[in-house]
Amino acid sequence: MAEPLLVVDGVTCRFGGLVAVNAASLGAQEGQITALIGPNGAGKTTLFSIISGFVRANQGSVHFAGQNVTGEPPYRLARRGIARTFQIVQPFYGLSVRENILVGAHLHHRKRDAALAVADQIGRDVGLGEMLDRAADQLTVAGRKRLELARSLATEPKLLLLDEVLAGLNPSEIRDIVPVIREFCRRGITILMIEHVMQAVMSLAEQVFVLAEGRIIAKGTPTEIVADPAVVEAYLGRGAAARLGARHGH
């Protein structure tokens, strides 16, 4: 297999006494969708923040497209082609939807007209075509998630880090947005997504990494992962796999 586009190697991150990420390693294969799952507080968002330069790791390295990018500031990583969304959406509330996306589009388009054309196109691609002139603070939760996605896509990234873009959406909203993610992957964007909605993980991801208490405890295809006793235990508590297995036996 070719060298993955993103390689995280032995990353550890401490907040005071708390070890949020503990010697975690993972990779995202170019052109694929990789999922990162794990219970609440496992350290998933922290790991994303390290990859995108917002948090410094105490140990370990991050390589992107074959280069060591450990500790680079966020704006420089964005210019290299790493885009992220925020779990707690961070729109520019005072601006219109179009102006929000425009900021991302300006990364590779200096001219306003060219950037506006890109912004409008991406806005339509994620299903915000009707809302472009609205103020960002008028969007629903689902709309804000789409905006978060659109803005990061507008930077024309190679790698897109999605932090729970489906959280808080109802099933029909999820059904609408899953094909959008798949489509951008088809266009060549490598995707690493944190997701709790297992149904979406099963249908989208080719590789899954499981983080629990800061450690990567399992990796594999979605079907392998759901059958992994270690994963079941991480979610449901120690001994859960055995208890479930016993019940299946009867």
Add this chain to the structure above:
Amino acid sequence: MRPFLPIAAVLAVLAAVPFVVHSNTTLNFLVVALMIALAGQGWNILGGYGGQYSFGHAAFFGTGTYVTAILQVRYGVNAWFGFVGGIVAGAALGGALGALVFRSGLRGSYFALVTLAFAEVLRIIASVAPITGAGVGTLIKLDLGIRTFQFQSRAAFYWIILALVGVSLVLAQLIERSRFGAWLIAVRENEDAAKALGVDASTVKTVAMVISAAITAAAGCFYAQYFLFVDSGIAYGTWISIEALLTPIIGGVGTVFGPLLGALVVKTLGEAAKLLTGDAPGLDLIIYGTVLVLVIWIMPRGLIGGLASARKLMRREAPAAPTGEVRHG
């Protein structure tokens, strides 16, 4: 070209004023108002578009004033070069302070306090340093002429300050529609989100501070030529820090015309309050302050923001056929 039409129209109207108004008192009033508008536009670039509220723009105003005066008086530099020197010095100071402050990650009230303290330190230094004339101040010798940048006619000064205001309006308009402007506004709205989209926030803020400082310094340079005198209380006093931030806030923060509108309104208000109260001491200031508080209370986005909301309200009441106007964000 279209976005510049309103600027051209406003400038044309203002340029005609001296043909109609001949009173020196009125022209003097307008010259000072425009000077404050210029200082306010400087503040507006960093504070209005960039969201970095400086409480110490006196630092730049005063540096412009002193450098213009000192270059002429002590080094015999031509007044016009002195003027340019003042702007350059202000910009350099803005760059140095910006690099220091933004790279160390100071934001919000910390930024406000640091700028305030910085201007205060400069004021104290200027009040004792021999080169500034210390407590006595620096007097530029009266010597009328184009070469010395001194004019008998108030109208000449009026047109000069109007031209400077015009340049600052065009600059604000250019910034508003540029990539730099989009980045600056993004930093104001949400710095982390901006960084994630590839914005080098501290550099963007520092560049904004350079432009901001240069414009406010230009107002200071003009002060020196117009009044031919400067001391530490004038140059680095809190009065100008306050006027520079008050005018855009009243007029409309982060808008092209906010500072100009704000300066005209605030200055008119001040004069009106004085006329109204006659010589009851301090009463004019109370009226002035009350009205300002009311304006900010009723229209938190300033007069221009208030007008925009009012217009939107009226449109909603009369939902006529689509106007077919093209909005470009």
